[in-house]
Amino acid sequence: KLPGMASRQLLCWVFVALLWAPCSNDVIHHIPDDRRLFAIGDLHGDWKNAVRILGMVNLTNANGVWTGGNSVLIQTGDVVDRGPYSKHLLDLFKQMKIDAAKAGGQVITLMGNHESMAMRGDLRFASPEDKQFFGGERGRLDAFRPNGSYAFTRSFDVVAVARGTAFVHAGFDASLLKQYKDLNEFNREALKAINNNQWQHPLLNGLGVGPIWTRQHISKAKEGNCLVNNLALEQLRNMTQNLTTGGAGDHRVGLMVVGHTIQDTHSISSYCDGTLVAIDISISSWNLRGEDNLACLEIGFNKDGKPTPFVHQANKETLKIQQKQQVGAVGGENLLIANFSSQPKIKHHTHPVAHHTRHETPGGKSKTKLVILYVLGGIAASVVLFYCCFVHRPIKETRYDL
Numbered sequence: 001k002l003p004g005m006a007s008r009q010l011l012c013w014v015f016v017a018l019l020w021a022p023c024s025n026d027v028i029h030h031i032p033d034d035r036r037l038f039a040i041g042d043l044h045g046d047w048k049n050a051v052r053i054l055g056m057v058n059l060t061n062a063n064g065v066w067t068g069g070n071s072v073l074i075q076t077g078d079v080v081d082r083g084p085y086s087k088h089l090l091d092l093f094k095q096m097k098i099d100a101a102k103a104g105g106q107v108i109t110l111m112g113n114h115e116s117m118a119m120r121g122d123l124r125f126a127s128p129e130d131k132q133f134f135g136g137e138r139g140r141l142d143a144f145r146p147n148g149s150y151a152f153t154r155s156f157d158v159v160a161v162a163r164g165t166a167f168v169h170a171g172f173d174a175s176l177l178k179q180y181k182d183l184n185e186f187n188r189e190a191l192k193a194i195n196n197n198q199w200q201h202p203l204l205n206g207l208g209v210g211p212i213w214t215r216q217h218i219s220k221a222k223e224g225n226c227l228v229n230n231l232a233l234e235q236l237r238n239m240t241q242n243l244t245t246g247g248a249g250d251h252r253v254g255l256m257v258v259g260h261t262i263q264d265t266h267s268i269s270s271y272c273d274g275t276l277v278a279i280d281i282s283i284s285s286w287n288l289r290g291e292d293n294l295a296c297l298e299i300g301f302n303k304d305g306k307p308t309p310f311v312h313q314a315n316k317e318t319l320k321i322q323q324k325q326q327v328g329a330v331g332g333e334n335l336l337i338a339n340f341s342s343q344p345k346i347k348h349h350t351h352p353v354a355h356h357t358r359h360e361t362p363g364g365k366s367k368t369k370l371v372i373l374y375v376l377g378g379i380a381a382s383v384v385l386f387y388c389c390f391v392h393r394p395i396k397e398t399r400y401d402l
Helices: 004-023 047-056 086-102 113-119 128-133 137-143 151-155 183-195 216-222 227-239 363-390
Strands: 037-040 072-075 106-109 159-162 165-168 255-258 269-271 276-278 295-301 307-315 320-326
Touching: 037 047, 047 086, 047 295, 047 307, 072 086, 072 159, 086 106, 086 128, 113 151, 128 137, 151 183, 159 183, 216 227, 216 255, 216 269, 216 276, 227 255, 255 307
Parallel strands: 037 072, 072 106, 165 255, 255 276
Antiparallel strands: 037 295, 159 165, 269 276, 295 307, 307 320
């Protein structure tokens, strides 16, 4: 039998581990076959076009309120910069995560290189209007610091795997992947480096081949060279060789979806025999190319039950989907897009201003209650941990600096 104090400490650590285990970062997402899975690329501060696309596939209404039920949405990074509505888009995705979870769905936001730039104080691509919505340049800088109001972006994963597909902002380098036993360790190392502001880390270095910066997949594939992509996919398959993500058959990674590099065709493109899909199509009208293309990807199933990418491409003139087709296939289906009159308005103030993406929904009070419960639960767990493991005198004598 263990001594009393040792036994108490062991039980305490087991309790805390069980309490927080569901909150650990797991980049493998098990999505049943009857749920729809969408991916949307770089948005760069364009709230209007983001909501147009989300409404196009019935994930939100015209105000950006989640209507997608149990659907799953993955955003592959670069929500911020260039356009003026970085703050509004981050607020939108934060609220959608809550609303989707209530409806049995899920919203996953990945790290892009521009989010990392915001965290390290690089404002070269932040517009004056963007800064204005944060209360000025100082407010924009402070918002993404570790204790800032948008520090939650530091928890954005760098990779997500679902339905045999690896989603990442820029791509993977096989030699980097080989340094980690699995994708969860790969992701944890990147998040650790982000939260320690280690921007020269190989996974984050802007001059390297890390997952949020590399352009080698697309640049090589355009030349007909798929070696970089094939080596990365081979390593991803090795790291997920025993993975079955629920539903039909073996879902080891066989497809990679990336953003980051704008496609010359301004449409979602596939390379390397369909194993690489590029979804940065210059959605934002504030991009250097001045485009506002509307499209997103859906990972569905073909007639053989194999996970397969489909494209939803909108006609900007008619505001209808003119294509819903398998990548590289021919087909079509028309759907109406909602009315998008509620884009946040730019006001010339130097302090934070109200915006129109605030959701007046019945879930507002539930959100507050949920936050309170999380806070109280965290405090309770901390008190139990401290008492069980370290306190030798009555708890009433203990002082806490919370």
